[in-house]
Amino acid sequence: MRKKPKVIVAGGGIGGLSAAIGLANKACDVTVLEQAEKFGEIGAGIQIGPNAFHALDYLGVGDAGRARAVYIDRLIMMDGMTGDEIAHIPVDEPFRSRFGNPYAVIHRSDLHGVLLDACRAHDSIKLVNCQRVVGYERTACGARVRTESGSVIEADAIVGCDGVRSKIREQLTGGDALRLSGHVAYRAVLPIEQMPEDLRWNAATLWAGPKCHMVHYPLQGWRTFNLVATFQTEVENVGVNEPGNREEILSRFGQIVHKARKLLEIPTEWRRWVLGDREPIENWTDGCVTLLGDAAHPTHQYFAQGACMAMEDAVCLADQVERSQGDIASAFQAYQENRIVRAYRVVLSSRMLGRVYHAEGVERKIRNSVLGAKSPREFYDDLQWLYGGTGLAA
Numbered sequence: 001m002r003k004k005p006k007v008i009v010a011g012g013g014i015g016g017l018s019a020a021i022g023l024a025n026k027a028c029d030v031t032v033l034e035q036a037e038k039f040g041e042i043g044a045g046i047q048i049g050p051n052a053f054h055a056l057d058y059l060g061v062g063d064a065g066r067a068r069a070v071y072i073d074r075l076i077m078m079d080g081m082t083g084d085e086i087a088h089i090p091v092d093e094p095f096r097s098r099f100g101n102p103y104a105v106i107h108r109s110d111l112h113g114v115l116l117d118a119c120r121a122h123d124s125i126k127l128v129n130c131q132r133v134v135g136y137e138r139t140a141c142g143a144r145v146r147t148e149s150g151s152v153i154e155a156d157a158i159v160g161c162d163g164v165r166s167k168i169r170e171q172l173t174g175g176d177a178l179r180l181s182g183h184v185a186y187r188a189v190l191p192i193e194q195m196p197e198d199l200r201w202n203a204a205t206l207w208a209g210p211k212c213h214m215v216h217y218p219l220q221g222w223r224t225f226n227l228v229a230t231f232q233t234e235v236e237n238v239g240v241n242e243p244g245n246r247e248e249i250l251s252r253f254g255q256i257v258h259k260a261r262k263l264l265e266i267p268t269e270w271r272r273w274v275l276g277d278r279e280p281i282e283n284w285t286d287g288c289v290t291l292l293g294d295a296a297h298p299t300h301q302y303f304a305q306g307a308c309m310a311m312e313d314a315v316c317l318a319d320q321v322e323r324s325q326g327d328i329a330s331a332f333q334a335y336q337e338n339r340i341v342r343a344y345r346v347v348l349s350s351r352m353l354g355r356v357y358h359a360e361g362v363e364r365k366i367r368n369s370v371l372g373a374k375s376p377r378e379f380y381d382d383l384q385w386l387y388g389g390t391g392l393a394a
C-alpha cells in the first residue's frame with residue numbers, strides 16, 4: 001500500500017482550510033500552520049457565486065455553507081451621481097437553475113467556520129496556531145518549512161495558502177512586487193436597526209461614483225448589513241485592517257447622492273485596507289511546493305471572486321492529487337496548468353471592473369448605456385464561463 005503523503009498547508013484562511021479538506025479527502029495527512037493565535041476570519045461579509053457552492057459541494061460542506069448564507073434576489077448597480085438604477089441581474093430561481101447553485105452572501109466567520117468544523121472533524125487534518133512560516137527548502141524526498149519560532153517541519157509537499165503577502169510565494173518567485181493601485185476599501189457591519197429602511201433591499205447593491213463605489217447587502221439571517229466603500233487615491237501605503245478615518249471616507253464620496261452617502265455617516269467604527277494585486281505569473285509551482293488562493297493570484301474584490309477562486313483551487317488541487325497516483329510534483333504542475341488561465345482571467349477582469357465601477361464623464365455614459373441595455377439572459381451568458389465552473393479540470 002502507498003504511504004499517505006504528508007502535506008503542510010501554510011495559512012488557515014478560506015483557501016488553506018479548503019485545501020486541507022480537499023487533500024485530506026484524497027488520503028493525504030495534512031498539517032495546517034497558521035500564524036494567528038486563533039483560526040478565524042475578519043468581521044465582514046463576502047459574496048459567493050454558484051461556482052463557490054460547487055466547490056463547497058465537492059469538499060463535502062455545501063449543505064453547511066448553504067445553511068448559513070443569505071439568499072439575495074438581485075445584484076443591482078446604481079448610478080451614485082443620479083440615484084437611478086443602471087442595471088440589475090436577477091439571481092432568483094431561473095439563475096439558480098441555470099447555474100445549479102445559488103448566488104449568496106455570507107459572513108466570513110460563518111463560511112470560515114463551516115470549513116473549520118470540517119477540518120476539526122477530519123482525522124487526517126492537524127491544525128496548528130502561532131506558526132508563522134518564513135520559508136521552505138526542497139529536499140531529496142519532499143520539502144521542509146521553516147517557521148519564525150525556529151521549527152523545521154518535514155513533509156512530502158507544501159501548499160502556500162498564506163495570502164497576498166505570502167512568504168512561500170516570495171521565495172518561490174524571488175519576490176515579485178505587490179501592485180498597489182491606489183484603491184482603498186473601508187469596511188463596516190451595521191446592525192439591521194441602523195440600516196436606513198429605504199435601503200434594506202434583499203440585494204447586493206453597488207453605487208457607482210466617480211473614482212469610488214460602495215456596496216451593501218444583508219448578512220447573518222438579516223441581523224446585520226455589510227458595507228464596503230472603496231475609493232481611488234494618490235497615496236500609496238500598505239495598510240491592512242487598520243482603523244479607518246470617518247473624515248477621509250466622507251470626503252471621498254462627496255458627489256454621491258444623499259440616499260446612499262448617508263450610509264457612510266452611520267458606522268462608529270471603520271476598518272481600512274489598501275488594496276493590491278499582483279501581475280500574473282507563468283509559474284507558481286516549484287516541484288512539490290505550490291501556491292493557492294491569494295498567494296497564487298491575488299485580485300481586487302470587484303468580481304467578488306477571490307475567495308471563490310481559492311475554494312476552486314482547492315478542488316482542482318485535490319482532484320489532481322487523486323489522479324496522480326502519488327506523484328505530487330506532477331499533480332501540482334497539472335493543478336497550476338488547469339488553474340492559471342481561469343484565475344488570472346478573474347484578476348484581469350477585476351481590474352477592468354474597477355474602472356467600470358469608477359467611471360466618470362463619457363466612460364460613465366458608455367457604462368450606463370451598455371449595462372442598462374442588457375437582459376438577464378445576456379448577463380447570464382456573459383457569466384457562464386465563471387459561474388458554470390467547478391474548479392475541476394476543464
Ligand SMILES: Cc1cc2nc3c(=O)[nH]c(=O)nc-3n(C[C@H](O)[C@H](O)[C@H](O)COP(=O)(O)OP(=O)(O)OC[C@H]3O[C@@H](n4cnc5c(N)ncnc54)[C@H](O)[C@@H]3O)c2cc1C
Nearest residue numbers: 011013014015035047133163293294301304305306307308
Ligand atoms: C474588501 C474586500 C472584499 C472582498 N470580497 C470578496 C467577495 O465578495 N467574494 C470573494 O470571493 N472574495 C472577496 N474578497 C477576496 C477574498 O477575501 C480573498 O481572495 C480570500 O480571503 C483569499 O483567501 P486565502 O485563504 O487565499 O488568503 P487569506 O484570506 O489572506 O488567508 C491567509 C491566511 O494565512 C495566514 N498567514 C499569512 N501569512 C502566513 C505565514 N507566513 N505563516 C502562516 N500563516 C500565514 C493568515 O493569517 C490567514 O489566516 C474580498 C477582498 C477584499 C479586500
